[in-house]
Amino acid sequence: MKKYSIAILLLAAVLLLCACTGTTPDTTGASGNSNAGASDTPIGYLFTYNGLEFGVDMPAADVLKALGTPKDKYTSKSCAFNGEDTVYYYSSIQVSTNNEQGYERIYSIYLEDDLVSTQKGICVGSTEAAVKEAYGEPGSKSSDAALIYEKDGMTLTFNLKDGKVTTIIYNLV
Amino acid sequence: MTKRILKITAAVLVTLLVLFALQRVLTPKYVSEAQDGRLIAEYYSSAKNHDVVFIGDCEVYENISPVTLWEEYGISSYVRGSPQQLIWHSYYLMEETLKYEKPDAFVFNVLSMKYGEPQSEAYNRLALDGMKWSASKVDAINASMTEEEEFITYVFPLLRFHSRWSELKAEDFRYAFQKAPQLSINGYLMRIDVDGVEELRKGQELADYSFKDICWEYLDKMRLLCQENGVKLILMKAPTNTPQWYWYDQWDVQVEAYAKEHGLRYYNFLKNTEEIGLDYTTDTYDQGGHLNLSGAEKLSKYFGNILVQELKLESHHGEKDYQQVWDTLCAQYEQIRQTQERLLAENGKLTGFTGLD
Numbered sequence: 141m142k143k144y145s146i147a148i149l150l151l152a153a154v155l156l157l158c159a160c161t162g163t164t165p166d167t168t169g170a171s172g173n174s175n176a177g178a179s180d181t182p183i184g185y186l187f188t189y190n191g192l193e194f195g196v197d198m199p200a201a202d203v204l205k206a207l208g209t210p211k212d213k214y215t216s217k218s219c220a221f222n223g224e225d226t227v228y229y230y231s232s233i234q235v236s237t238n239n240e241q242g243y244e245r246i247y248s249i250y251l252e253d254d255l256v257s258t259q260k261g262i263c264v265g266s267t268e269a270a271v272k273e274a275y276g277e278p279g280s281k282s283s284d285a286a287l288i289y290e291k292d293g294m295t296l297t298f299n300l301k302d303g304k305v306t307t308i309i310y311n312l313v
Numbered sequence: 314m315t316k317r318i319l320k321i322t323a324a325v326l327v328t329l330l331v332l333f334a335l336q337r338v339l340t341p342k343y344v345s346e347a348q349d350g351r352l353i354a355e356y357y358s359s360a361k362n363h364d365v366v367f368i369g370d371c372e373v374y375e376n377i378s379p380v381t382l383w384e385e386y387g388i389s390s391y392v393r394g395s396p397q398q399l400i401w402h403s404y405y406l407m408e409e410t411l412k413y414e415k416p417d418a419f420v421f422n423v424l425s426m427k428y429g430e431p432q433s434e435a436y437n438r439l440a441l442d443g444m445k446w447s448a449s450k451v452d453a454i455n456a457s458m459t460e461e462e463e464f465i466t467y468v469f470p471l472l473r474f475h476s477r478w479s480e481l482k483a484e485d486f487r488y489a490f491q492k493a494p495q496l497s498i499n500g501y502l503m504r505i506d507v508d509g510v511e512e513l514r515k516g517q518e519l520a521d522y523s524f525k526d527i528c529w530e531y532l533d534k535m536r537l538l539c540q541e542n543g544v545k546l547i548l549m550k551a552p553t554n555t556p557q558w559y560w561y562d563q564w565d566v567q568v569e570a571y572a573k574e575h576g577l578r579y580y581n582f583l584k585n586t587e588e589i590g591l592d593y594t595t596d597t598y599d600q601g602g603h604l605n606l607s608g609a610e611k612l613s614k615y616f617g618n619i620l621v622q623e624l625k626l627e628s629h630h631g632e633k634d635y636q637q638v639w640d641t642l643c644a645q646y647e648q649i650r651q652t653q654e655r656l657l658a659e660n661g662k663l664t665g666f667t668g669l670d
Contacts, residue, residue: 286520307518
């Protein structure tokens with residue numbers, strides 16, 4: 141028995157290695173099909189559209205239902221992983237989702253005209269000064285072309301041209 | 314004493330064999346999922362006499378058909394592509410390719426200029442695990458790893474994939490010690506189905522359109538590598554029509570200026586869709602993300618003509634070494650096409666790529 145002791149010990153180590161629960165790289169693009177564990181609470185700066193308040197990093201289902209039928213919708217698969225990205229086109233806004241975690245989650249809200257505004261009243265066409273007055277000094281990633289505010293793992297970006305807001309993006313970092 | 318040493322040696326060998334077998338079983342095979350993870354390794358069994366080697370992400374391996382280049386112009390080509398291949402992956406694949414052959418030109422698809430940092434371990438694995446061990450692979454791993462990754466897991470994938478034991482499928486055992494069936498035709502992945510799009514999509518405005526320094530550095534490295542080896546570097550941007558992979562004019566201008574400064578040819582095929590004959594309502598299988606077979610053949614026919622002129626390539630049709638290889642590849646291409654036609658007729662849709670299985 142003694143002569144097999146080394147082999148038994150080594151094999152035991154191997155089996156232990158196999159039994160332990162490490163993290164497997166995602167080779168499927170989806171790790172489940174429920175949104176268990178997801179929070180319904182959006183993070184960071186919120187947005188209100190037709191009376192509905194929502195934000196990024198929240199499950200998309202209820203928001204999409206409340207927003208109604210989009211004007212257009214585009215879904216694309218990633219090259220191999222990370223599920224599918226979908227962009228929903230509504231009047232004045234685009235809502236982007238991803239189903240990497242097995243359910244659709246909002247990762248971006250894009251405001252493209254002056255018919256909608258942020259909760260602090262900034263819209264396309266507002267001046268750079270108005271943005272700073274409403275939101276304070278922007279974060280370090282800002283430039284002449286964009287004012288970027290970070291909060292709770294998301295960013296609110298005001299793209300600028302000639303000192304005026306051209307588009308506004310709520311983005312999950 | 315000698316007997317004891319022999320016993321210990323035998324025990325160690327048995328353990329190593331078990332570990333090796335486990336590693337072979339537990340490492341992903343990319344057969345039923347993430348099939349494009351097989352692409353990089355397929356290159357090694359190809360004939361290494363290519364006039365042109367395409368390097369890049371899905372915009373090359375789904376949009377360029379080497380069989381069309383062969384049939385139309387007698388060009389011998391290969392596509393060394395992998396999903397979301399980043400520019401440092403591309404550089405080291407180019408370096409590695411030069412150890413096997415010296416093509417007339419490398420064609421690099423520039424979409425990856427938009428990514429200045431590793432995106433995910435999964436994409437690293439798809440690009441790197443299939444590479445044979447070499448100095449290029451070592452450098453590629455070191456250049457690519459995300460913060461959470463460790464080099465040793467590329468040397469011993471068991472350390473990374475050991476927890477797959479509960480996810481194992483029949484294919485993990487079936488292909489543990491034998492190659493999975495060939496998926497691509499010289500790196501090209503075919504899709505014959507159609508899911509078109511009417512309008513031209515637009516990308517969302519960005520806060521910053523500058524490419525990261527590291528991307529320029531690797532583009533410089535590619536250019537110098539090609540220069541040192543007497544291989545022409547050609548830049549391309551494949552035609553796509555999606556908001557996600559939108560190619561901004563601001564990016565285009567930067568690549569164009571770089572190409573001009575260094576005397577490189579840069580072809581942005583987004584500007585030539587009419588001449589190519591592309592119709593996004595019929596030539597894409599995922600609403601503009603990638604071209605289907607019809608679109609890829611149109612693009613390849615158009616680009617092939619440019620390559621012939623640019624590189625002064627002569628047709629290899631009828632040359633015994635080439636003809637034999639390409640006759641086989643053309644037959645395999647046809648086989649895959651017929652398989653997809655059958656699946657499409659039976660199921661009404663395709664759910665993935667099909668190879669020679």
